[in-house]
Amino acid sequence: xxxxxxxxxxxxxxxxxxxxxxxxxxxxxxxxxxxxxxxxxxxxxxxxxxxxxxxxxxxxxxxxxxxxxxxxxxxxxxxxxxxxxxxxxxxxxxxxxxxxxxxxxxxxxxxxxxxxxxxxxxxxxxxxxxxxxxxxxxxxxxxxxxxxxxxxxxxxxxxxxxxxxxxxxxxxxxxxxxxxxxxxxxxxxxxxxxxxxxxxxxxxxxxxxxxxxxxxxxxxxxxxxxxxxxxxxxxxxxxxxxxxxxxxxxxxxxxxxxxxxxxxxxxxxxxxxxxxxxxxxxxxxxxxxxxxxxxxxxxxxxxxxxxxxxxxxxxxxxxxxxxxxxxxxxxxxxxxxxxxxxxxxxxxxxxxxxxxxxxxxxxxxxxxxxxxxxxxxxxxxxx
Numbered sequence: 363x364x365x366x367x368x369x370x371x372x373x374x375x376x377x378x379x380x381x382x383x384x385x386x387x388x389x390x391x392x393x394x395x396x397x398x399x400x401x402x403x404x405x406x407x408x409x410x411x412x413x414x415x416x417x418x419x420x421x422x423x424x425x426x427x428x429x430x431x432x433x434x435x436x437x438x439x440x441x442x443x444x445x446x447x448x449x450x451x452x453x454x455x456x457x458x459x460x461x462x463x464x465x466x467x468x469x470x471x472x473x474x475x476x477x478x479x480x481x482x483x484x485x486x487x488x489x490x491x492x493x494x495x496x497x498x499x500x501x502x503x504x505x506x507x508x509x510x511x512x513x514x515x516x517x518x519x520x521x522x523x524x525x526x527x528x529x530x531x532x533x534x535x536x537x538x539x540x541x542x543x544x545x546x547x548x549x550x551x552x553x554x555x556x557x558x559x560x561x562x563x564x565x566x567x568x569x570x571x572x573x574x575x576x577x578x579x580x581x582x583x584x585x586x587x588x589x590x591x592x593x594x595x596x597x598x599x600x601x602x603x604x605x606x607x608x609x610x611x612x613x614x615x616x617x618x619x620x621x622x623x624x625x626x627x628x629x630x631x632x633x634x635x636x637x638x639x640x641x642x643x644x645x646x647x648x649x650x651x652x653x654x655x656x657x658x659x660x661x662x663x664x665x666x667x668x669x670x671x672x673x674x675x676x677x678x679x680x681x682x683x684x685x686x687x688x689x690x691x692x693x694x695x696x697x698x699x700x701x702x703x704x705x706x707x708x709x710x711x712x713x714x715x716x717x718x719x720x721x722x723x724x725x726x727x728x729x730x731x732x733x734x735x736x737x738x739x740x741x742x743x744x745x
Contacts, residue, residue: 363401363402363428363429363430363431363486364431364486364487364518365402365431365433365486365487365546365572365574365644365645366400366401366402366431366645367638367644367645367646367671367673368399368400368402368634368645368646368647368668368669368671369400369402369403369404369431369433369574369645369646369647370393370394370400370402370403370404370647370650370665370668371403371404371405371406371576371647371649372394372403372404372405372406372409372414372415372417372418373406373409373414373649374393374394374649374650374651374661375390375393375394375650375651375652375661376651376652377390377410377414377417378409378410378413378414379409379599379649380595380597380598380599381581381582381598381599381600381649381651382582382595382598382651382652382653382654382658383652383653383654385652385661390417391417391420391421392421392662393650393661393662393665394417394418394421395421395422395425396421396422396425396429396430396431397425397429397430398666398669399666399668399669399670400665400668400669401429401430401431402430402431402433402645402647403418403421403422403430403431403432403433404433404434404435404574404647405418405432405433405434405435405476405480406434406435406436406437406438406489406491406522407434407435407436407438407440407472407475407476407479407491408435408437408438408440408450408451408491411440411451412440412475412476412479415434415476415479415480416479416480418480419479419480419481419482422480422481422482423481427482427483431486431487432480432482432484432485432486432487433485433486433487433488433489433574434473434476434477434480434485434487434488434489434516435488435489435490435491435522436454436469436472436473436476436488436489436490436491437453437454437489437490437491437492437493437497438450438451438452438453438454438491438492439451439452439453439454439456439459439468439472441471441472441475442459443456443459449710452710453492453493453494453496453497453710454468454469454472455493455494455496455497455500455503456494456710462500462502462503463502465500465502465503465505465506466502466505466506466509467506468506469503469506469507469509469510470506470509470510470513470515473485473488473510473515473516474515477515483514484514484515484516484517485515485516485517485518486516486517486518487516487517487518487519487520487545487546488507488510488511488515488516488518488519488520489519489520489521489522489546489548490503490507490519490520490521490522491522491524492522492523492524492525492711493521493523493532493536494708494710494711495532495700495708495713497521498521498529498532498533498535498536499532499535499536499539501539501540504539504540504543504544507519507543508543511543518545518546519543519544519545519546520544520545520546520547520548520571520574521533521536521537521544521546521547521548522547522548522574523547523548523549523699524548524550525711526697526698526711527550527555527558527559527695527697527698528558528697528698528699528701528712528734529697529698529699529700530558530561530562530697530699530700530728530734531699531700531715531719531722531723531728531730531734532699532700532719533547533549533562533565533566533699534562534565534566534722534726535718535719535722537565537566537569537571538565538569538722541569541570541571544569544571545571545572546571546572546573546574547562547566547571547572547573547574548573548574548575548576548647549562549573549574549575549576550575550576550577551573551575551576551577551578551637551640551643552575552577552578552579552580552584552633552636552637552689553580553584553618553632553633553636553637553685553686553688553689554580554583554584554611554614554615554689554691555577555580555689555691556686556689556690556691557690557691557692557693557694558697558733558734559575560640561726561728561733563640563641563642564726565726566642567641567642571642572642572643572644572645573640573642573643573644573645574643574644574645574646574647575637575640575643575645575646575647576647576648576649577648577649578630578633578634578637578646578647578648578649579630579633579648579649579650579651580611580633581600581603581607581611581649582600582649582651582653583608583611583612583615584615584629584630584632584633584648585629585630585651585653585659585664586615586628586629586630586659587653587657587658587659588608588653589608589612590608590609590612591608592608592653593654593655595654604695604739614688614689615629617688618632618685618688618689621677621681621684621685625675625677627672627675628667630648630664630667630668631667631668631671631672632685633648634646634648634668634671634673635671635673635675635676635677636677636682636685636686638673639676639677639682646671648668650664650665650668651664692733692738693732693733693735693736693737693738694736694738694739695736696735696736697734697735697736698711698712699711699712699713700713700714700715700716700719700730700734701713701714701715701730701734701735702714702715702730702731702734702735703735703736715730
């Protein structure tokens with residue numbers, strides 16, 4: 363089965379990525395279990411150092427393997443690498459761990475181990491998770507990914523940049539280099555964060571790649587239960603966002619609300635429809651969050667809302683443009699990946715532009731100095 367219109371990732375539910383209250387046991391597994399309108403599930407082996415795979419495996423127990431689409435992701439080496447605090451485990455392409463000649467062996471091992479934890483024989487789609495510069499550009503990496511497909515461990519291959527926003531030129535370059543291997547990609551995109559994800563859309567479509575959009579909920583705001591004054595726990599992943607993001611987002615949501623009311627949809631469904639209207643987005647995977655407090659919406663209600671999304675509803679061109687104008691966030695954040703602002707040695711998630719990536723920018727009409735650098739504060743952005 364190919365990825366469906368809606369998907370749930372194991373980062374939802376707050377257990378492996380710290381969003382809201384963590385779900386445990388049967389409640390968490392029920393959230394992840396395919397069915398009742400959602401047939402695509404996404405996991406990454408690094409979440410909980412394999413624990414997310416095990417939880418999803420329990421959720422899949424007893425289901426017909428042909429009844430759901432399973433997406434996996436490998437890339438962070440928690441087998442031999444040492445965790446660097448909040449930065450997580452190193453990428454398997456870290457030269458301190460192995461050379462290019464061992465990439466294929468690692469990819470095969472990590473894929474097999476993830477499948478063992480899930481207690482299934484194959485993925486429908488396997489993603490290269492949060493690659494570094496080597497992951498985007500190394501033929502040895504993508505030969506290793508292709509070897510996994512040839513072995514029958516997956517039918518489709520893809521790339522999932524992250525974890526933060528950016529990697530614009532790197533993703534385009536990767537698709538141009540390895541278009542024969544790559545079927546899908548995953549990016550951050552939603553009506554309150556059209557930039558920088560929108561910069562890759564034409565190149566993705568030109569290379570006949572389909573997109574999964576994540577963070578469709580914009581840190582939970584499109585679930586309509588994060589309001590000005592919202593208290594985030596000390597461990598909540600959203601605390602990395604800049605001061606004032608909730609207040610600015612809430613004001614913009616109110617300007618978008620008439621479009622949701624016009625079509626009889628919720629705010630989350632509006633965000634999903636806006637994403638799906640962007641060529642070539644084929645699948646949306648918002649984060650499902652159980653916020654704290656007695657007045658918070660139940661996460662099960664949010665799942666049900668996603669499950670009944672009517673993808674046949676079409677926003678017209680004027681509506682799409684108006685919503686994008688309301689949510690415009692151009693140049694409001696520092697981006698990861700290749701960036702003209704970066705100086706010095708390459709980091710695992712940020713590096714300088716080189717001649718090849720500069721040529722990529724020129725081919726696709728992207729001005730790195732203007733379009734890939736932070737220039738304005740969030741609340742002041744009115745572009």
